[in-house]
Amino acid sequence: MVNMVDASPQVAENISAAEVPEVELYHPKSYWTKYIFSQDAKVIAIQYSGTAIAIGLVALVLSWLIRLQLGFPGTFDFITPEAYYQFITMHGMIMVVYLLTALFLGGFGNYLIPLMVGARDMVFPYANMLSFWIYLLAVLVLVVSFFAPGGPTGAGWTLYPPQAIMSGTPGGQQMGIILMLVSLILFIIGFTMGGLNYVVTVLQGRTRGMTLMRMPLTVWGIFTATVMALLAFPALIVAAVMMLFDRLLSTSFFMPALVEFGEQLEYGGGSPILFQHLFWFFGHPEVYIVALPAFGIVSDLISTHARKNIFGYRMMVWAIVGIGAMSFIVWAHHMYVSGMDPYFGFFFATTTLIIAVPTAIKVYNWVLTLWRGDIHLNVPMLFAIGFIVTFVNGGLTGLFLGNVVVDVPLSDTMFVVAHFHMVMGVAPIMVIMGAIYHWYPKVTGRMTIDWMGRFHFWVTFVGSYLIFFPMHYVGLVGVPRRYPELGDATFVTDSLHTLNAFISVAALIVGFAQLVFLFNLFWSLRHGKEAGGNPWRATTLEWQTSETPPIHGNFGKELPIVYRWSYDYSVPGAPEDFIAQNDPGPTKEEAAR
Amino acid sequence: MIAVLIFLAIVFSIGGWWLSRQRLMSKPWLEPGFAGVAPGTEAINLPANKVGLGVFLAVVGALFALFISAYFMRTELPDWRNIPMPRIIWLNTGLLVLASAALHCAVVAVRAKQLRALKLDLLACIATTLMFLFGQGMAWETLTAEGYFATSSPAYSFFLMLTGVHGIHIIGGLFVLTRTTRHAWTQTNNAALRASTELCATYWHFMLLVWCVVVVVLAGWANDFVDICRQLLPLG
Ligand code: HEM
Ligand SMILES: [Cu+2]
Numbered sequence: 001m002v003n004m005v006d007a008s009p010q011v012a013e014n015i016s017a018a019e020v021p022e023v024e025l026y027h028p029k030s031y032w033t034k035y036i037f038s039q040d041a042k043v044i045a046i047q048y049s050g051t052a053i054a055i056g057l058v059a060l061v062l063s064w065l066i067r068l069q070l071g072f073p074g075t076f077d078f079i080t081p082e083a084y085y086q087f088i089t090m091h092g093m094i095m096v097v098y099l100l101t102a103l104f105l106g107g108f109g110n111y112l113i114p115l116m117v118g119a120r121d122m123v124f125p126y127a128n129m130l131s132f133w134i135y136l137l138a139v140l141v142l143v144v145s146f147f148a149p150g151g152p153t154g155a156g157w158t159l160y161p162p163q164a165i166m167s168g169t170p171g172g173q174q175m176g177i178i179l180m181l182v183s184l185i186l187f188i189i190g191f192t193m194g195g196l197n198y199v200v201t202v203l204q205g206r207t208r209g210m211t212l213m214r215m216p217l218t219v220w221g222i223f224t225a226t227v228m229a230l231l232a233f234p235a236l237i238v239a240a241v242m243m244l245f246d247r248l249l250s251t252s253f254f255m256p257a258l259v260e261f262g263e264q265l266e267y268g269g270g271s272p273i274l275f276q277h278l279f280w281f282f283g284h285p286e287v288y289i290v291a292l293p294a295f296g297i298v299s300d301l302i303s304t305h306a307r308k309n310i311f312g313y314r315m316m317v318w319a320i321v322g323i324g325a326m327s328f329i330v331w332a333h334h335m336y337v338s339g340m341d342p343y344f345g346f347f348f349a350t351t352t353l354i355i356a357v358p359t360a361i362k363v364y365n366w367v368l369t370l371w372r373g374d375i376h377l378n379v380p381m382l383f384a385i386g387f388i389v390t391f392v393n394g395g396l397t398g399l400f401l402g403n404v405v406v407d408v409p410l411s412d413t414m415f416v417v418a419h420f421h422m423v424m425g426v427a428p429i430m431v432i433m434g435a436i437y438h439w440y441p442k443v444t445g446r447m448t449i450d451w452m453g454r455f456h457f458w459v460t461f462v463g464s465y466l467i468f469f470p471m472h473y474v475g476l477v478g479v480p481r482r483y484p485e486l487g488d489a490t491f492v493t494d495s496l497h498t499l500n501a502f503i504s505v506a507a508l509i510v511g512f513a514q515l516v517f518l519f520n521l522f523w524s525l526r527h528g529k530e531a532g533g534n535p536w537r538a539t540t541l542e543w544q545t546s547e548t549p550p551i552h553g554n555f556g557k558e559l560p561i562v563y564r565w566s567y568d569y570s571v572p573g574a575p576e577d578f579i580a581q582n583d584p585g586p587t588k589e590e591a592a593r
Numbered sequence: 594m595i596a597v598l599i600f601l602a603i604v605f606s607i608g609g610w611w612l613s614r615q616r617l618m619s620k621p622w623l624e625p626g627f628a629g630v631a632p633g634t635e636a637i638n639l640p641a642n643k644v645g646l647g648v649f650l651a652v653v654g655a656l657f658a659l660f661i662s663a664y665f666m667r668t669e670l671p672d673w674r675n676i677p678m679p680r681i682i683w684l685n686t687g688l689l690v691l692a693s694a695a696l697h698c699a700v701v702a703v704r705a706k707q708l709r710a711l712k713l714d715l716l717a718c719i720a721t722t723l724m725f726l727f728g729q730g731m732a733w734e735t736l737t738a739e740g741y742f743a744t745s746s747p748a749y750s751f752f753l754m755l756t757g758v759h760g761i762h763i764i765g766g767l768f769v770l771t772r773t774t775r776h777a778w779t780q781t782n783n784a785a786l787r788a789s790t791e792l793c794a795t796y797w798h799f800m801l802l803v804w805c806v807v808v809v810v811l812a813g814w815a816n817d818f819v820d821i822c823r824q825l826l827p828l829g
Contacts, residue, residue, distance in 0.1 A: 123641040199648050204641040211635045213621040234656040249743045251750040266744055269672030277594055565621035585625055
């Protein structure tokens with residue numbers, strides 16, 4: 001038998017104390033510090049998630065409006081072309097930044113990191129609290145822009161100049177774009193405060209025995225994504241600051257010489273391409289910022305619900321880190337049609353295809369984990385499998401689009417919209433839902449209502465396919481993206497109109513199924529079955545807390561000590577089909593017998 | 594994007610070096626530990642707030658590297674004209690060096706438990722830093738007086754933006770430094786005082802480094818170097 005992990009020598013003062021006297025556990029004194037201005041990562045997690053889901057619902061409603069216009073053009077008077085642009089812009093930006101990023105890192109990161117690595121809380125709780133409040137402020141500024149004169153910006157979620165700050169674009173010469181940029185800057189400042197916490201808690205806050213290679217993949221995913229976000233978001237700040245300068249001080253960072261309504265504008269000499277570089281230097285890593293936490297979480301869901309250790313744990317860790325690093329040198333595949341040097345395009349097509357390799361390895365490993373597993377088709381597992389299918393689907397079209405020659409004709413068509421919704425819209429959302437069903441019992445102490453969960457899954461999964469699968473075809477035929485109406489082009493046939501209407505109906509149905517999900521979450525708070533501490537019989541530390549939901553300080557007086565990795569499922573000879581990470585297992589004598 | 598790629602290469606090398614010592618090749622499924630033995634966590638051997646500051650400085654570094662990347666991409670365009678550096682910049686650089694030196698002395702003092710010297714050094718740092726900020730404002734004045742405007746000269750816009758963002762970081766640092774200074778009077782806990790002094794010192798040294806890079810860039814001394822990099826790696 002291999003003996004103890006050889007731990008590198010440590011100065012004990014830099015490891016958190018395993019045991020603390022009762023007085024040192026931070027007990028909030030009033031309702032306000034307990035639930036509102038709380039410094040407890042778990043409360044902050046709920047605050048983050050609630051805010052993200054609330055603003056996400058706005059984006060969902062916007063997607064209905066978009067689809068109503070596309071499916072039944074001309075029927076709804078209030079959806080003017082300007083309004084349509086505002087809808088798609090706000091829909092895209094909210095979904096990507098304010099929902100997915102905030103929910104994965106601020107929500108799941110806050111809840112799971114301290115519990116999973118065996119820490120009492122984040123290392124800088126005060127900054128963590130500030131992080132949420134600044135995020136909330138960013139969301140409010142965004143909401144205010146809906147009511148500002150001229151409405152929110154309609155520049156597209158990519159905010160490309162010069163159009164973003166010109167009078168032809170909704171909000172361009174009004175408050176819309178300014179509020180958008182300010183909101184993004186606030187978001188990033190808030191995120192940085194939280195992000196420092198997530199990273200340093202993983203680095204320094206782990207409990208005894210929790211070496212890096214014993215961490216659950218969820219933590220690896222969130223950790224790597226946070227590091228990436230900390231390095232990538234500054235690019236968005238730089239782009240936003242420079243655009244604010246252009247808009248407010250009439251500098252010409254991005255703005256070329258322009259004539260508007262026969263009048264020469266003050267601008268001259270700037271480069272819109274410069275903005276694109278900055279934007280996509282953030283934008284591509286952003287795709288993986290939402291994908292890596294999803295990868296990590298889905299690995300844990302699959303392993304737990306298939307009662308099998310994750311296949312190729314080391315490879316999974318390397319792939320996460322490798323993808324994280326690689327994703328910083330592929331940004332220009334979003335700019336193939338910007339008139340760049342062909343060698344430049346060749347370089348980026350190559351890196352794009354290379355990054356697909358570790359991604360594919362992860363997919364194989366998930367499938368191999370399922371292979372001959374003791375698969376329990378619980379609701380979280382359904383969503384995990386739904387994720388794999390959708391992700392493979394979107395990933396394959398991504399391989400096509402990564403090639404310059406294929407991308408050039410497809411760029412800016414609905415094919416691209418279908419691709420990125422599969423891979424970074426539906427797939428991560430599937431994981432989020434699976435994860436909510438999975439951890440809900442820990443957060444609230446109760447199970448969700450099973451049949452509602454299953455109903456929610458099937459409608460969402462089948463429905464998403466009905467929306468986005470035909471959308472590929474719509475794009476192949478040549479329908480461009482970001483067009484509120486198709487007009488009378490020859491390729492627009494009657495059947496295309498029917499198909500568009502069909503997609504829209506499917507979108508409405510999927511949207512309403514989400515209400516069942518929300519209802520389930522609220523209903524189960526009171527009426528769900530009591531869950532007990534570890535309903536899925538999982539190994540990781542968050543399921544081993546003495547109380548459910550865990551109290552402040554997470555683990556009571558004594559921190560758990562970790563003796564094994566996080567995937568000891570179905571170990572031969574073990575009394576149960578899982579061994580918790582803090583289970584010392586048989587003593588030396590017993591093992592020797 | 595040369596500048597930021599160079600910066601990332603540095604950050605990734607540090608990260609990779611650290612990761613390479615994390616037993617990533619180990620097979621955790623073969624290594625259960627036994628009861629009674631509490632293994633370490635393999636955490637970095639530093640207090641959390643120092644690690645935190647390190648990570649934060651990496652973020653600040655990325656921010657400036659990106660601004661500088663944008664700068665070099667903008668210089669490529671035909672309307673670019675360099676602007677003369679106002680001479681007060683050199684004075685300001687000197688002030689920032691003094692501020693950094695004062696904080697260095699403060700760290701020495703707090704380690705030697707010399708409270709009086711510590712107070713003096715902290716005050717000196719605050720004073721020189723405030724003078725630096727004032728000097729930066731004068732630099733803006735000078736350029737405006739010479740007829741440069743944000744609208745007419747992209748080089749001036751960059752000057753304004755880079756010095757401005759650097760200034761904001763210095764002001765943020767000043768808030769923390771003032772708190773530390775207040776603690777030097779009110780607090781008796783030397784360990785806490787020492788920790789916050791050391792953190793401030795690291796931050797100031799780093800911002801001095803950033804400032805030097807910004808000056809080198811704005812003065813145009815790095816142009817040849819960037820041209821060479823561009824030829825090796827034509828990535829924007
Ligand atoms: C409820 C399901 C959803 C539906 C029915 C839907 C539908 C749409 C439609 C029709 C467009 C506009 C296409 C165009 O005319 O250019 C769009 C744009 C977009 N969506 Fe979604 N979407 C959904 C969920 C999501 C999610 C979860 C994400 C998160 C990644 C997302 C991200 C985006 C982005 C980034 C854009 C581009 C906005 C732009 O062009 O500026 N969507 N969506
Ligand atoms: Cu990309």
